[in-house]
Amino acid sequence: MCSLSIDQTLKELVDSGCEDLTLLEIASACGTSKQCIQQIEQRALKRFRSELEPIYKEWFDRRPY
Numbered sequence: 001m002c003s004l005s006i007d008q009t010l011k012e013l014v015d016s017g018c019e020d021l022t023l024l025e026i027a028s029a030c031g032t033s034k035q036c037i038q039q040i041e042q043r044a045l046k047r048f049r050s051e052l053e054p055i056y057k058e059w060f061d062r063r064p065y
């Protein structure tokens with residue numbers, strides 16, 4: 001399944017209010033493997049951390065000691 005289809009399926013799961021799904025449940029809904037969903041999750045977390053890091057550093061550089 002192409003990543004665009006997976007993205008769309010994940011969006012639909014979120015929009016439908018599905019919470020606390022296991023990797024296997026998400027993979028089944030997307031028609032892919034649990035490992036693929038784990039890799040997507042890891043890439044998203046890495047991207048999130050890289051976006052958050054400058055904000056985090058700015059905040060702590062301004063804090064009075």
